[in-house]
Amino acid sequence: MDQKSNQTTGGLQALDGLPDDVNGLAVFLDIDGTLLDIADTPDGISVPSGLPAALARLAARLGGAVALVTGRSVATVDRLFPGLPVVINGLHGAEWRDGAGRVFGAGVTDEFSAAKHRLREQAARWPGVIFEDKGAAFAAHYRLAPASEGQVRHLMRALSESVGDGWKLQEGKAVVELRPRGRDKGDALMQTMGHEAFAGRLPLAIGDDVTDEAMFAAANRLGGLSVRVGTDRRDTLAQGRVASPADVRAWVERVAR
Known part of the structure; x- marks a missing residue:
């Protein structure tokens, strides 16, 4: 693989792709748009048949130093990847499952539950707008209804104001989400690097969206x-780039051997 590079302060190299040598690394992977192809609806994603086994092999090779860092809930990730022996950081780091299988996370308030119910009802009236319940977070997806973007954003702003300071609005690719305030994917990476399996390693953060920039920043600081996934040229803190989730999956298969 062609790997043009620039030296980083930590002595590693910023690659135009993903590294062939993962020894000494701890791997942090986003899911949607990074490991898996983005679908029109949250439930429409497909997990390739060999991917869970490849991730398990990679985790075994790295002594457990693999983490999934996602906006999805831990429970949803467990349904997508049942029994996968990795750390899972859900809701952008607001909840997590450690290597021993223990789950920690944020609670909800009555105001938050009421806001969630209101969005669920309103989304049902907007053709193509998809409501996603994540437990301690919820989202409105408008990929199938781009003309409703303004209405979705207006309602989500109003709901954000109604639930208090414990939650914040987060925008993504054709989605607006209300999620717990105070943690992001960078915080998730930093916390996970303190786990025994990750100690003494250097992080490799792989993602595709705005929410992954905090994870890139944390990896760079350490x-x-x-590495960012995608072909658009928007500004990013990522040092390297690959074109698609297919490239990431092929890399996982290769380095997990």
């Missing part, structure tokens, strides 16, 4: 690597 002298690690950061």
Whole structure:
């Protein structure tokens, strides 16, 4: 693989792709748009048949130093990847499952539950707008209804104001989400690097969306690597780039051997 590079302060290299040598690394992977192809609806994603086994092999090779860092809930990730022996950081780091299978996370308030119910009802009246319940977060997807973007954003702003300071609005690719305030994917990476399996390693953060920028920043601060998935040229803190989730899956298969 062609790997043009620039030296980073930590002594690793910023690659135009993903590294062939993962020894000494701890791997942090986003899911939608990174490991899996983005679908029109949250439930429409497909997990390729060999991917869970490849991730398990990679985790075994790295002594357990693999984490999934996602906006989805831990429970949803467990349904997508049942029994996968990795750390899972859900809701952008607001909840997590450690290597021992223990789940920690944020609670909800009556105001939050009422806001969630209101969005669920309103989304049902907007053709193509998809409501997603994540437990301690919820989202409105408008990929199938781009003309409703303004209405979705207006309602989500109003709901954000109604639930208090414990939650914040988060925008993504054709989605607006209300999620717990105070943590992001960078915080999730930093916390996970304190786990025994990750100690003494350098992080490799791989993601595709705006929410992954905090994870890239954290990896860079620790002298690690950061790689963005996608062909658009928007500004990013990532040091390297690959074109698609298919490239990431092929890399996982290769380095897990």
